[in-house]
Amino acid sequence: MGDARSRFRQELVAYAAQCPEQAAPFLALLDDPQDPFRRERLAGHFTASCWLVDRTGTRVLLTHHRKLGLWLQLGGHADGDPDLARVALREAEEESGLSGLTLVPGIFDLDRHWIPDYRGVPAHWHYDVRYVVRAGVDEAFVVSPESLALAWRDIGELAQDANADASVRRMAGKWLAQRSAHPHRLQQA
Numbered sequence: 333m334g335d336a337r338s339r340f341r342q343e344l345v346a347y348a349a350q351c352p353e354q355a356a357p358f359l360a361l362l363d364d365p366q367d368p369f370r371r372e373r374l375a376g377h378f379t380a381s382c383w384l385v386d387r388t389g390t391r392v393l394l395t396h397h398r399k400l401g402l403w404l405q406l407g408g409h410a411d412g413d414p415d416l417a418r419v420a421l422r423e424a425e426e427e428s429g430l431s432g433l434t435l436v437p438g439i440f441d442l443d444r445h446w447i448p449d450y451r452g453v454p455a456h457w458h459y460d461v462r463y464v465v466r467a468g469v470d471e472a473f474v475v476s477p478e479s480l481a482l483a484w485r486d487i488g489e490l491a492q493d494a495n496a497d498a499s500v501r502r503m504a505g506k507w508l509a510q511r512s513a514h515p516h517r518l519q520q521a
Contacts, residue, residue, distance in 0.1 A: 336415035337362075340461075343417075347439040354442050361459050368459070369410040376444075376457035380419035381407020382465040383440055383503050384428065385487070389466075389511060392487050393428060393473060394500070396480040399450055402497050403483070407460065420463040427476045432468025440464045441506060443499045462503065 341362060348355035361368045361376060369378050383405055384393040394403045406427040410419050421435045441462040449455045473482045490496055491504035 336413070336418075340414055340416055343439050347442065351442070357444055358442055358459055358461070367412065369414050370412050371409045374454055374456045376459055378410050378416060379407060379458045379460045380410060380416040380423065381405045381460055381462050382420040382424045382435075383462055383507065384424050384430075384433070384465045384467060385507070386467050386471060386484065387469070389507075390487055391484040392490065392504070392507075393430075393467070393482060394485055395427060395478070395482050398478055398480050400447075401480075403485075404497060404500060405462065405503070407462070408478075416461045417463050420461070421465060424465045427478055428482065429474025429476070430467055430470060430472075432470060434466045434468070436464035436466060438463075441499075441503050445499070464507075 341359075344355055344359055344362065348359065358378075361378065364373075366373050366375070368376070371377055381404075385391065386393075393406065395406050396402075397404050406424050407420060408423040408427070410416060413419050417435055417437070421433060424430070424433050439461055443458075443460045443462065445458055445460065447456055447458050471484065475482050487504045487507055491501055491508055493501065496504075
């Protein structure tokens with residue numbers, strides 16, 4: 333467990349070099365003596381999600397989230413696991429039913445957002461750590477009980493969609509900028 337936590341800290345520090353204001357609250361939470369990887373920590377806890385792109389890198393798989401009623405990226409609670417990259421990949425597999433997924437190393441995005449109270453769970457903060465996950469050849473997803481629906485969305489259109497969640501639009505813009513700057517690095521092998 334200590335190695336996974338150390339690797340996560342290194343990822344956060346590397347991300348902070350590019351976006352210090354975004355990473356600062358995440359680094360502070362990581363140093364909290366109360367386990368920030370457990371959902372029972374209602375002052376706020378880490379979650380992990382994925383920007384699940386198709387092989388061409390032009391579409392992303394989004395879920396119509398059952399609890400929040402929004403179109404969002406796939407993801408979930410760490411439940412004590414400090415290897416958030418592994419959590420993001422596991423959530424991608426569980427929530428999409430897709431096999432042959434590949435995790436791209438490194439943090440893609442961070443987002444701290446408020447979760448309203450729901451069925452007896454008080455409102456709290458999610459410190460969501462987002463990773464890129466690439467789909468393989470099979471793109472035939474299966475809708476899990478956590479979703480109302482799943483859909484592949486064109487990333488260019490999503491970046492311009494005023495009705496999309498602000499953090500999803502931000503990730504779409506970030507993805508498009510990275511593809512423009514490093515087209516070969518983000519290509520599927």
